[in-house]
Amino acid sequence: MRRSFVKTENTERTRGPMTNLSLSSARLTSPFVAQVERLSGQKLQACYQCGNCSAGCPMANHMDILPSQIIRLAQLGLRELLLASNAHWVCVSCMTCNTRCPKGVRIAEIIEAIREIELRSNVRRDRLSVAQLSPETLVALPPIALISSLRKLAS
Amino acid sequence: MKNHARNCDESTVAAMGCLDVEVKELDRWNCCGTVHSLTSDDLMHRVAPVTNLIRAKEEAASALMTTCAMCYNTLKRANQHVRTDPEALAVINEFLSLESIQYTGDVDVLHLLEILRDRVGFEQLAGRVKNPLKGLRVACYYGCLLVRPKEVAFDDVENPRIMENLMAALGATPVPFAMKMECCGAYHTVDQPEIIANRTNLIISSAHDQGADVVVVSCPLCAHNLDHRQVDAKRLNSGFHHLPVFYFTQLMAIALGCGEAVLHFDLHHIDPQPVLVARGLAGGGRYAVR
Numbered sequence: 001m002r003r004s005f006v007k008t009e010n011t012e013r014t015r016g017p018m019t020n021l022s023l024s025s026a027r028l029t030s031p032f033v034a035q036v037e038r039l040s041g042q043k044l045q046a047c048y049q050c051g052n053c054s055a056g057c058p059m060a061n062h063m064d065i066l067p068s069q070i071i072r073l074a075q076l077g078l079r080e081l082l083l084a085s086n087a088h089w090v091c092v093s094c095m096t097c098n099t100r101c102p103k104g105v106r107i108a109e110i111i112e113a114i115r116e117i118e119l120r121s122n123v124r125r126d127r128l129s130v131a132q133l134s135p136e137t138l139v140a141l142p143p144i145a146l147i148s149s150l151r152k153l154a155s
Numbered sequence: 156m157k158n159h160a161r162n163c164d165e166s167t168v169a170a171m172g173c174l175d176v177e178v179k180e181l182d183r184w185n186c187c188g189t190v191h192s193l194t195s196d197d198l199m200h201r202v203a204p205v206t207n208l209i210r211a212k213e214e215a216a217s218a219l220m221t222t223c224a225m226c227y228n229t230l231k232r233a234n235q236h237v238r239t240d241p242e243a244l245a246v247i248n249e250f251l252s253l254e255s256i257q258y259t260g261d262v263d264v265l266h267l268l269e270i271l272r273d274r275v276g277f278e279q280l281a282g283r284v285k286n287p288l289k290g291l292r293v294a295c296y297y298g299c300l301l302v303r304p305k306e307v308a309f310d311d312v313e314n315p316r317i318m319e320n321l322m323a324a325l326g327a328t329p330v331p332f333a334m335k336m337e338c339c340g341a342y343h344t345v346d347q348p349e350i351i352a353n354r355t356n357l358i359i360s361s362a363h364d365q366g367a368d369v370v371v372v373s374c375p376l377c378a379h380n381l382d383h384r385q386v387d388a389k390r391l392n393s394g395f396h397h398l399p400v401f402y403f404t405q406l407m408a409i410a411l412g413c414g415e416a417v418l419h420f421d422l423h424h425i426d427p428q429p430v431l432v433a434r435g436l437a438g439g440g441r442y443a444v445r
């Protein structure tokens with residue numbers, strides 16, 4: 001099997017896990033790629049990396065990788081790198097990317113699929129639990145905030 | 156709506172009453188779940204919105220109206236899904252087999268702004284204004300869920316005008332507002348409030364730069380974030396200027412002369428009264444904080 005290694009510079013946005021990329025043709029047809037496509041209902045290869053989603057993303061400043069980079073890693077089947085990033089947890093499904101993608105790719109659906117894969121896996125790494133919130137915080141927050149955050153951040 | 160957003164709930168019912176439209180609350184309702192599930196196999200989270208549509212049918216209604224942007228989006232998207240996917244509808248009806256009626260996709264989901272534009276009409280509405288919001292400069296904030304994604308949008312996805320047109324009908328002056336479609340950070344107010352502080356600083360400052368007196372919203376989560384996180388925004392940016400945040404229904408209630416009892420300014424963090432007094436829309440202490 002052909003196997004290539006790509007070294008990238010350790011920049012601000014691609015620190016840590018992005019230092020070494022291991023690419024292989026087998027990854028492109030991996031069960032992970034199929035799972036993301038099935039859960040999101042999207043064809044990952046439709047994305048040609050124009051970057052419009054990243055340019056308009058209101059949460060991009062708070063992400064360690066950009067939305068278009070999430071799609072790229074998903075296209076390449078790089079599950080471990082994707083799950084090691086925080087970007088899919090920062091996305092709040094505001095749908096700006098979906099309305100602007102020139103290829104009609106629903107990026108928010110792809111990002112939700114990645115969150116779901118992590119939440120449904122046996123490690124079940126929830127990002128929020130009610131127990132971690134103080135009684136004062138729980139009283140101050142409206143139910144709409146608590147319900148939506150638990151829906152998105154917990155299994 | 157029954158909790159932190161009672162100001163939205165009660166001003167909606169009162170303002171529509173002033174327009175001779177009776178808003179009938181569902182006898183039984185359940186939380187819609189607040190966010191639409193985006194994964195193809197997650198039907199479970201579409202059961203709650205469909206249950207509400209069944210409740211509407213039980214009361215022989217052909218449409219269900221909401222004022223909350225999140226309810227609107229969740230109900231409308233679930234409705235669109237079951238209308239176009241008979242298999243999903245069958246599965247959901249199977250879940251709800253103890254209900255007296257099956258859902259067949261025959262209830263329309265409408266937002267209050269659509270009713271005001273398409274059924275009441277802004278011109279008609281302007282004729283009912285008793286207390287024009289003259290001189291009040293308003294930044295209309297749409298956030299995410301009223302016009303995204305485009306299949307649920309009731310106005311342009313990039314530059315909607317429906318709220319500005321409503322505000323003009325009430326006698327107010329809508330201002331250009333570059334951040335009106337930019338997400339407030341939504342539920343990260345729970346786990347990462349620093350993100351909301353950053354977003355609130357950008358959004359409220361953009362409105363202030365346009366000379367806005369107030370920001371107007373439809374979504375209770377946007378209202379909470381843009382109002383209650385202004386204290387955190389001030390910590391980020393010492394030059395930050397506070398602006399009060401209103402639901403559009405509260406400004407309707409003021410303009411239509413519905414009385415102060417429905418405004419519930421005690422639920423606000425930034426007191427909306429000084430600007431109303433400054434614009435001659437309220438005497439001192441008229442809207443007393445309870």
